[in-house]
Amino acid sequence: MSRPSDRIVGSTIDGRYVIQKVLGEGGMGVVYLARHALIDKLVALKALRSDLSSDKEITTRFLNEAQAASRIGSPHIVDISDFGVLPGGSAYFVMEYLRGESLADRQARLGVFSVRGTIHIGKQVAQALAAAHDAGIVHRDMKPDNVMLIDRGGDPDFVKVLDFGIAKVNSQATRLTRAGSVFGTPQYMSPEQAAGVPVDHRSDIYALGIMLYEMLKGGVPFTGDNVMNILSHHMFHPPPPLRDGSRSDLPPELESIVMKCLAKKASERYISMGELLADLDAFERGLPPMATHELLADRNRFMAPPTSFPSGPRPVTATVRTLPRIAGGRLPWVLGGAATLLVAALAVTLVVVRSQRQKEALAAAAASAAAASSTPSAPTTATPSGPAxxxxxxxxxxxxxxxxxxxxxxxxxxxxxxxxxxxxxxxxxxxxxxxxxxxxxxxxxxxxxxxxxxxxxxxxxxxxxxxx
The missing domain is CATH 2.60.40.1120 (Carboxypeptidase-like, regulatory domain)
Known part of the structure; x- marks a missing residue:
């Protein structure tokens, strides 16, 4: 049985894009493999789903993805080359066709990454997002599914960041996010994103911290039986320490960098991707990262009090609208204002009964860093030598x-x-x-x-x- 997305396979769009097959389907669009008939080059063509094409706001958001990505100009951002409208009225845009695998697929295949591999990939993602932030763009849905690893310039793990479909563009005149809505993928949402309050570039820093944690540990820090449980953990629960169990070998300096990314308060995270890159560079050179000094000074520094987010009125019935799953990927969500209020109310209850064991989890990271400072252990990437x-x-x-x-x-x-x-x-x-x-x-x-x-x-x- 053919799918609606198969209808344009074999046709030629705007006299130049020959549609060959469906590559995947996402929340708003369908991605096709196409060949540019004039220059004989493979491209990826992303078209808005036909059932959504009549929605003006969704169409605007879809085109926002093309505009956001094309204005950044980073080698680590997918290149957008053209856009137009299909015969049925759906908008589309054309991007480079990437041969490789997603970070999510690599994660599923490997389980855990080496320290060197994690930093190599993480720094490239940070560079891509730094360029986006410099252009006034916040991604808001960073996750392994939106990172492609390709072979380019002799680097088999060259990073390309994809999917700016729910990006926040500071200069856009129309506010596309409805008040009280929550956009993103629950496992990678920042606490402020989960609470439905305004976000900035530091939300992307948190999401990258989750990705670094997942690469090093083999799983995300927060899981749950439902979306509300996951979001409340982002808002109020400290992440389990990285350096326990199977990863007790990880350098405490690297753990402190990840924990700083995952600070509950946005003000306690890195002020910019550039600052995060500086700490990753320092770690690679065998120097103490800034995050390690901060964690040593205050073991509870990265745990926010519950007053960081509004508790809201009493819990009300939540209606959660889900977006279709991309093949092999995690499910993105859009939550209405009622869901946001329920998350906040649940989270306030959860924080009151937070166990002492959870408080001690972050303290363990500080203790590890303290031990490392008294008995130095260089990162696994290099042991510094030369001047003190x-x-x-x-x-x-x-x-x-x-x-x-x-x-x-x-x-x-x-x-x-x-x-x-x-x-x-x-x-x-x-x-x-x-x-x-x-x-x-x-x-x-x-x-x-x-x-x-x-x-x-x-x-x-x-x-x-x-x-x-």
Whole structure:
């Protein structure tokens, strides 16, 4: 029996795209393998499902995917080359055809990844999302199904990020997300996404943290019998430690990076993908990541109090609208406002009865990092040698400033000012150059030596004064 999606197989669209077969079906569209008749090149053509083509908002969201992906301009984002309308009235767009396997399929095949493999893939995903964030785009549905691993440039695990179908584009004039709605895939939703409150780029950082956790551990941190249970765990329960059971060999420094990504409060996560990349780079070089210092300073730092999210009125009956499953993939969800209220009410109840064992889970990660700091154990990727490395504290005013590394292996990466200071790893004899900048202040460049103590930067307001 033929499917509705098979109807255009064998036809030629707009005189140039010969449809060969169906590659897969998703929540809003069907992806076809097509051949460009004029240049004899295989492409992937994604068409809006015919039963959704009359819905103006869905059509706008579908085209948003093409516009969002095409404006980013990253080698790690799928390339969009054309768009149009099928004879039946459904919108479509054309993208590069990728030969490879999804990260989800690789995960199912391998179970767990090596530390080196996890970082190699994770850094590329972070680079893709950093480019998207720089373009004002938040993906909002990052998961292994939306990452393709292809062979390109001699790299058999070259990353391509797909599916910007529910991306949040800051510049769009019309708000496509209905108030109180929850978009995404439950296993990878950030706490604020699960609560139905506004999200920003730090929601993608959380989702990438879930993916890193899954690659290292072989499973996501939060599972449940139903969607509400999973979402409430994202909002209020600490993730189980990475370094137990079969993965007790994992470096505590790497665990601290993942746990920082998974902080309940968005403000406690990395301020940007660039900052996360800087920590991953530091780990690869055998230097202590910023996340390790933060976890040592406060073992409960990454657990948010229940007041982080609105509890809402009493629980009401929830109506959950599901989107069709992509073959082999996890189910994305769209929850109405009533479901959001129920999630919040359930979560408040759950947090009251949270067990001491769950509180101790994150403390275990801090204890592991503390032990590692007293008895150093280098990451498995490399054991550093050469000059001693010292952590230098730089006091910075104003606190809104961003500190950017200039030159060296961390060139271009940024660190946020937290509690009026930043921490910089400096090797003896190898000063680190930094640029400190803030809106409406005169930026300043400094060189930090390993021997520096009491270093401070106080930016001078530009003419007209500092913002009030």
């Amino acid at each position: 490395v010292r952590l230098v504290v730089v006091k910075v005013k104003p606190e809104t400033a961003l500190v950017t590394f200039v030159g060296g292996p961390l060139d271009g990466s940024q660190r946020a000012v937290r509690n009026g200071q930043v921490q910089v790893e400096v090797a003896e004899g190898h000063p680190v150059k930094l640029r400190v900048a803030a809106d409406r202040f005169v930026e300043q460049n400094i060189a930090v030596q390993a021997s520096d103590e009491g270093l401070s930067v106080d930016l001078r307001p530009v003419s007209g004064g500092a913002p009030t």
